[in-house]
Amino acid sequence: MGSMIELADNLTAYRAEPVGEVRGGLVLIHEIWGLVAHITDVADRFAAEGYLVLAPDILGPTGVSAEVGDELQRLLFNSDEKTRTEAQPILREKLAPSNAPEYAAWAVGALRSAVDYLDAQPGVDGRIAVTGFCFGGGYSFALAAADPRVRAAVPFYGYPPTAVDTIGCPVLAFYGDEDERLMTSLPALTATMADAGVTFTAQTYEGAGHAFFNDTNGMTYRPDAAADAFARALAFLRTTLSRD
Numbered sequence: 001m002g003s004m005i006e007l008a009d010n011l012t013a014y015r016a017e018p019v020g021e022v023r024g025g026l027v028l029i030h031e032i033w034g035l036v037a038h039i040t041d042v043a044d045r046f047a048a049e050g051y052l053v054l055a056p057d058i059l060g061p062t063g064v065s066a067e068v069g070d071e072l073q074r075l076l077f078n079s080d081e082k083t084r085t086e087a088q089p090i091l092r093e094k095l096a097p098s099n100a101p102e103y104a105a106w107a108v109g110a111l112r113s114a115v116d117y118l119d120a121q122p123g124v125d126g127r128i129a130v131t132g133f134c135f136g137g138g139y140s141f142a143l144a145a146a147d148p149r150v151r152a153a154v155p156f157y158g159y160p161p162t163a164v165d166t167i168g169c170p171v172l173a174f175y176g177d178e179d180e181r182l183m184t185s186l187p188a189l190t191a192t193m194a195d196a197g198v199t200f201t202a203q204t205y206e207g208a209g210h211a212f213f214n215d216t217n218g219m220t221y222r223p224d225a226a227a228d229a230f231a232r233a234l235a236f237l238r239t240t241l242s243r244d
Helices: 037-048 066-076 081-099 101-119 134-144 180-196 223-240
Strands: 003-006 012-016 024-029 051-056 127-134 149-156 171-176 200-205
Touching: 012 037, 024 037, 024 101, 024 134, 037 051, 037 127, 051 101, 066 081, 081 101, 101 127, 101 134, 127 134, 127 223, 134 149, 134 171, 149 223, 171 180, 171 223, 180 200, 200 223
Parallel strands: 024 051, 024 127, 127 149, 149 171, 171 200
Antiparallel strands: 003 012, 012 051
């Protein structure tokens, strides 16, 4: 089990510490639901594999607390269509602050403060990676582009909100082939990564859609794809964060 800590500028984060030797540091970026229990559980899973994990709460300051996020997810994936439809404007209202132009710059700065924190921790020794889901998958690309200390990026069903030509690390990205919007944009992203000289691998899962890793969402979770993606992510991190 981890614990909540305070970072700079009133930013809070969940810290999950491994038992034994530290394999490296990992910034874990949450979905649009915020720092909910699913994300802290994922942080604990990576920590159990030897990583010092820091999951910053970058939506909490906008008003999307874990409680708000859980309620939004419950409404958006409700079995009743009327409930889902009525929840759409609520979701747009709650996420409006994070769509403001100035938010992205703030969020990347907040994520870099998470890198600062990990970089100063014993045993990390400069071996820092980032992973994230959906909203957090997009910001995984953004952090890798903004901070050369990031040695590996593992976005789950994310699309970069910023230019990628400054990414200096390998990227392993996961997608479901039923995630129409991201699958449509994937060929262009792959070409852009190639033009930028980024080592980019996209792993796609048949029969999976958006949020296939989220085991708290019975409508989207695909256990086989999630298990394979986690195993691939761990193998990727072991390689990219090795001490050489």
